[in-house]
Amino acid sequence: MYDHTSRQINNHFYSYNVGPIHFIVFSSEYYYYVNYGWNQIEVQYNWLENDLKEATKPENRAVRPWVITMAHRPMYCSTDDSDDCTRKESIVRKGLPIVNAYGLEDLFYKYGVDIEIWAHEHIYERMWPVYDRHVYNGTESDSNPYHNPKAPVHFITGSAGCQEDIDPFIPNPPPWSAVRIRDYGYTEMLIYNHTHIDFTQLSTDKGGVVVDKFTVIKDKHGPEAWL
Template identity: 30%
Template sequence: MKAAILLIILYLVGLASTNDNCYPETVYMTLGEYYSPDYSEASCTNTLQISFSTVDQCSDSYVIVLPEIIEGEEPFHTNNFLRQTAQPVLGKKQSVVEQSWNGEKFCHNGKNCEKVYYKKFVHYFTFDLCSFQKRFTYKIYGNIDESPRVFTGILPQREAQSDKIQEFLAFGDHEISVPGNYTISSLSKLIQEKKEYDGILFLGDYAYEFYNNNATKGDIYMNSMEPFYSYWPYMFSPGNHEDCQNFAFVDQKFHMMNNISQQNNNVFSFNVGKVHFLSVNLHYFNNGTGVVDPQIQESMLKSVEQDLISANLNRKNQPWIFILGHKPIYCVGRSDCYDYYVQYQQFDRLFYKYGVDIFLAAHQHETTKYYPMYQNDTMPYQQIKQNIILNPKSYMQILQGNAGCDDMNHTDVYYNATWVLSRSFDPGFGTLQVINDNLIQFLNYDSYTNSSLEPTMIYSDHSYHIKNNTIDYELYNKI
């Protein structure tokens, strides 16, 4: 029946006219609602989301996913559909969002202001792919009469596997620049090697003033990063360079975890293997940013706390809890972030109270690993050699803001060396390896030299939160 429906759709190929304005661009994949911690469907649905943009509305767009074609086999095309042994999956079109800006003013910190004239259509598809292998092929048709764009994608296992090491890429603060191009070159080598990372954790600030030249700067960046964002699931946490128009532009462009109805990426969480991830847009708590809203603040704090309570109740399945953000709570080396602890102290308290293990952030254009922190001071830990930490008694903050931009200057206006485990300033990116329930490892890659720096290993029994928090677990277990 499914094959018959697909044949009918494909039969309509000759009914539409060729239209260059339906060429799919800025393609990226994200994890679907299947990975959400509150997913409760009996069947396996919405495992993957694929999004792209076109110049025109292109209402006949569609996407087909099928297992990766084995080398030497004839590729999948409309004219040899019946000869395929694998069953393709047709994407469910959730929406086509019109991004239309007609001279509204975009600024960064009240500077570099431009009026933006921009119109694109963002297409948003979901897929049910539980029966697929980890690697797959997908074809995007911007219009039913167009030749497809062909991509390969990676889909991680949602359930934890005791013998499986998970690996994620992590980076932020990236643009098309000399330092940024070094990182693009390094990431390209990973594609050539067919590295099967479980996803990209992007920590904010894409393209830098993406709204320049009527927002074509952002599209050029996304098109340049297509080989990576279309290959590994791309989980985007907004940065301060995205706060223009109260994040409205990026909320239209990026839809995390099927949050299309609210068009809002402020708080969302997902589980992959042994890790519970929670992404938080902390910019609504910055003084003087122009986006502070007490109602949004209250709602976000409540959502974060409820999510962390649930994550602790599920710690048997996901023993690690990671926060994704952009601006750090603790800071060394720059004058603009010396008081972030004061602005973000509610989150410092919540992360400590509910046993968060790692806070992944960016903003500073460097990679810096902090000792466990709480209330503006270091917390107890054991250290073996320089790079092995045992049972930290609070969360550890790791900055990965060195993917590469034009501003890679480092002036230590404010520096507390007792907070810092390690620090590097060259362009690069990080990889997070989850080895088992109690051991993780961070590797930092230097894009200049295409080499990895000394890894940092963290062992935790996840027990520090039990003594420090006041959760009535029995009460929550009864709900």
Template identity: 50%
Template sequence: MVVTWVTLSPVNGKAFIRYGPGAKFYEGKMELFSYASKREYSIGKITRYIYRATMNNLKIACDYKYQIYSGEAYSEVFYFRTIKPNNSPAEFLVIGDMGNKQALSVKLLNEEIHNETFRYDMIVHVGDFAYNLEDDEGRVSDAYFQEIQSFAGFVPYQVCPGNHEKYENFSFYNNLFTMQSLNHNVKPNESPNINNFFWSYDIGPMHVIAFTTEFYYYTEYGTAQIHTQYQWLKEDLGKAIANRAKVPWIITMAHRPMYDQSKKITDISNDFRVGSSSYPGLEKLFLDSGVDVSFWGHDHIYERTFPMYDMIVQNGTQENPYENPNGIVHIITGSTGCYLHNPQLNPNPPAYSAMVNRDYSYTRVKVFNSTHLRLQQVSQDKGGAVIDEIMIVKNKHLPYKKPK
């Protein structure tokens, strides 16, 4: 578990975190310490000092407390719970496109995270933060992180970039966050390399993958990163397929959607879906790998598709489209809180669009076991009411068959 924090002046003394099991923390027993690394990043006249410290040797399904020390200054005490055993259900939240202004869902997110009836393994933010992180010499990012600290300090806050993180080739974004992959030849108790653009984890019965769609849209920075990411995805999915007897569900996260209600089905030709003469697309790889669900943001709406295979709806049964479907279920959850929120809905949505809603909202996911996964969309406008819910049922997790 990595803790990242920012100061506006260099720490006079040592920067570190003190942590330990919750019951023993205040007694001063079983204390552990981790000293931080430091980076500097300047925007305009302001330099930020970014510190990272890793908490190692954590036990599964245990409560921990931690406190940040920056020289003589120190933070409040935070707490978190480590992930559950592999045979336990996985629960997490997905949010997207949340700014510093109009971050209306923060109150509900706080209530969820600090409610004992909810035990989330993580929150995943699928791009577009603060609007924008670099604005006002980065002061917008300072205010944004101060606001979300109320939940991001207590549950792993996982991210991938959106188009609003493009500043200086995504460099400010890349300095502020600390994403890692635990599934790639990392030895026990060894800290994996930071990669804020693509990463993956096994949590309970699911393998979750985050990647970057923006590589396809900012090719002025080159295209090598498209090929690097594709090769990484191919290898990661290959490992996930080989491990599917133990971890059956494969879930992906990224910013711009492959499918959305604003387009006709014949207009879905984005490069990252189908590729080009210069670089490969991703949908075929995902279909051949049997990806179960893909989460997206970017559009400031909630949208759920029917199961899709290369622009063709592939429902499971007539009674339940999500029972053993022959395609990927796509979820857009890009309306967590953005002041640009004024989505125009298509009066004639394509046939693959099963549900669209304009409320400020976010997504709950619970993977019960190898066969059942539940999605719920929680509306801020309606005081936390669930405005959409489906259960995806899969007796087997296999590559999808090309429709005849």
């Protein structure tokens, strides 16, 4: 894929626009294979910030208000397999150990990223709006905590299929974990407009039955939405 921003082909990080959404795709693997050096992490981090600066300019966000990130290894999870996302200081979230360099949670929060989509864990897990392990549900609708959430919305859609089988969950989920499903399935996203996006999780184990559904509603986007 050609990335117009970095002007590189077959890049591991790139962005593109679809309707009212600016999608950002990046490599979480850089953080786990530092035997190749830190340079790849720094280059990607700088690219991410520059891309977010451009995407969140008022004139650009007026056209494409939604900013959605996608990567492999999640910042948050409650699986019982000793993966990094179960730890309080996960590398993607907080950055490289000891120096805490190039952590992405603060960066994404700073620029008002709306939704963060992850995989790697062979399950489906939806989080409440979360930042720094604290829940920040929306306050304008008692029936929908995703109505004007005060932090990014994370979910893991890693149950599309793998010969390694489905992952187990820890017995007691942390407060930021909203829904946990252990079966094979996939997620559908329906973009309505500048304010509404529907997400639906379907179980292939159960013949396509809907096992989870939620709607993110945002009357405003950007870091001011957290206020």
